[in-house]
Amino acid sequence: MRSLTILLLLTAVSLPAQQNVSLKYLQYDTDLITPAEYKQRRDSVMAMIGPDAAAVFYAAPERMRNGDVDYLYRQADNFYYLTGFTEPNALLILAPKGVRVKVNDSTTVTTKEVLFVPAKNPDAEAWTGRRFGTEGAMTLLGVQTAVNNDKFRQVFNTVLFSGITVLYAQSVTSDVSGQIRELLAPLTSYIDGQKRRNSKVELRDPNAMVHTMRIIKSKQEIDMLRKATTISVVAHNQAMMSLEPGMFEYEVQALYEYSFQRQGAEYYGYPCINGAAENSVILHYNTNRKRIGPNDIVLSDCAAEYRGYSSDVTRSYPAGGKFTKEQKEIYTIVLNAANAAIAKIGPGVPWSTVTAAADSVIAQGLFSLGIIPEKEGMGFKKYYNHSLGHPVGLNVHDVGQSVLQPGMLYTVEPGIYIPENSPGVDPKYSNIGIRIEDVILVTESGRENLSAGSPREIAEIETLMKKKGIGNQPLK
Template identity: 45%
Template sequence: MRTLKILLLTLFAVSLSLSQDYDLLPPSFFKANREELMKQIGNEAIAIFYSNSLKTRSNDVEYRFKQDNNFFYLTGLEEPDAVLVLVPVGFAPSVLKLATRATGKYYDVTLDTIKSDFKIRELLFLKERDSLREVWTGRTLGTKGAMEKLGIQLALPIEEFKNVIRSIIFSSRAKTIYFPYPVGCFEGTLKDIIEVLESIVSSQRGRLQFADPSFILAKMRMVKKPEEIKLIQKAVDITVKAHRQVMMSCEPGMYEYEIQAIAEYVFTKLGAEYPAFPSIIASGENSVILHYSSNRKKISDGDLIVVDIGAEYHNYCADVTRTIPASGRFTPEQREVYEIVLKAQEETIKLVRPGVSFIDLQLKATEIIAEGLLKLGIIKDKNEARKYFMHGVTHHLGLDVHDVGVPGNLEPGMVITIEPGIYIPAGADCDPKYWNIGVRIEDDILVTKDGYAVLSSGAPKTIDEIERLMKRRGIGNEPID
């Protein structure tokens, strides 16, 4: 009995070794995405997708691995050097048996268990488990694990791709290969894949052609499923808590990187795997730089600080911006500019509902900012507003912080940002009292059936709310011995 208990505990530990999270997307989510993609491309095509590879940072140190988002959306796999092949019409297992006969040390056992009338429609190639490698880099799924844990129909070692892909393409009688052809140089596993596919297409010139699946996937990904919205909300909730700690901790004399450290500590403490993008902590003259990210300046009394941050939780991103006064109180000039941006944001959010165009949102935000700047005398004509508000007011949010989408109007299930801003650099053609005032306010918005829901409403954004919270002490005020 004691031996049985030890065995069960060991198996339980192994099952948790790849991930100890209990809110991951289920295999059925990725299966549904694969089925939808095959429906979109039709029976006269196949689709081939490749994962990201590990990238070298320096010498023998690699960057932390981040999966290609389309590949993740279709598989759920978080490992490098893998290939997914989707064949809507399916092919018989005998195709693989014939193709692997020359090397056939691999899958005779697996294939012999498959019924002869069974059609293989999805095939994942990935690295097989290697006990020596796993000592250094951790446990991987391998082919058996991919089928069991990811619900993939059939998985083979990556080395078999070049041996079987030609037979799969010909047996399916495909006329089109959907393949996200990479731009620029490529090496390693991806280089081998490209060479094989180019050889096949070249030998079948006139019968086979490449097509890009990006548009199809962008259309699928831009409308989020309920389980995706749940993960985005989690990422947003973590980001909101980070903003609150930043507001409570901020004080003159700190460095921008200290504010970054507070935010990213909260991300990690609350379970986010990454920042969704390089954190922007832009104080004083840096507040007018849209994507400033060096975060090395010492924060001065009187500075405004644009804090544009977002957690990434289980691959899904948040993107929330607040602008706060280093001293805890806005100056009169800062207050004037801030109130214009806040009004622009609130009025633009009110427009969000199904059927509204992205252009409508942009025009509303620009109109209100132009009116406000004109009233303050910062511009003399409404057309000059673009000098100080030069970016889009919205973008999709999801697996990417600037997520994919296709032209059109808002639909239920979309998650977007609303983020107007005003940026007045030193030397601008206006009263110098407004110089080096940069303000951006950004929230994450779910488009609902009847309108919208602000996912990031927990982050204070009115002047009174911000100033009140900044009177409290935060985790960043504690000394480090």
């Protein structure tokens, strides 16, 4: 009897440890956005839609690169914003008035939020990695209720017949493919059927509502963007120190991507742009195959994505470590435009005011060099053919609004691009493309340049480029 008692005690003590084995290796990172913040966001959505509505959100589809090789999975922005869940084939239902969910054969609960996740599968996980499962989703992400994704149909139908008058659900477009499309069949069928009948349930798209929530960043989001930008700054500095004539553009790209991952970034925010000379004038050039010449200007638009949040930083620097006279002239105009625009940023300022400050400097500068015949009008746009900047966040071109408010982060990225054989332009300016891009946080009192750690002044860049970087060590 004593032996049996000891055995029972040991079993009782070991059960929690056994239950937590499946969670032990799910999260290595310790600086993630907290479950409490994700819950607050879901609660905000439910408050906005009201008790007579429900909302459905779903994960991004997996994308095939070729054969049996997938692209690295990236979660849908809004789904990640509400859940923090990074696995594919997942769905979320928010039902403010509550919905009854059968979580297992013996338990049914009434809940306001249900995350549908891929079931734990040891055989599959041995190949593709550990899954959160229902326990992980509830324990680590703080979701009120999580069930396997095969229960979505049943719960969705229960929601439809719960007396709601509005359903917030994004249409399932043709690019949504694979297993997530199969899981969404009940929603697709409902949407298609609603078009054929006079339904009493109004269908609305929830994206605009969530986008509004994402405009002003929380402190935790700002911390993520600050980290992503700091990582990007270090990478830009290493690239400047490492660049030597004779290197290939792809070597510069490799420096950035290595620096990002070495500092803990999961991915880059967008494909690296590393254009030298004739490629510096292509706004989103990313072939990156040219051998860099000694007098080339190199435009590098590269930034890290950290915990889902993307920065966006650009620096332009001379391959030989010293700007030519013509490169200095163009660079100075762009730098002055950037500084003029940044100085205008603050709470309550229309973005159009910021844009106008840069436009004025560039128009005057191009006119003074004889590149455009007059400074009035929009002639300068021939050589500055993009907008001044954009918000950053979960998307590198994130959601925003026309008037700046504290907690918003915008890029300021004026540029001048003069292709070879530009009519009426002195050939000495040919193939000079300059862009300077910084990430600016709008604060209560004004602004903060999060990317100021990477030099922008000509003298500072030339001084930094005298040093050696991590890219100067030959591979053997």
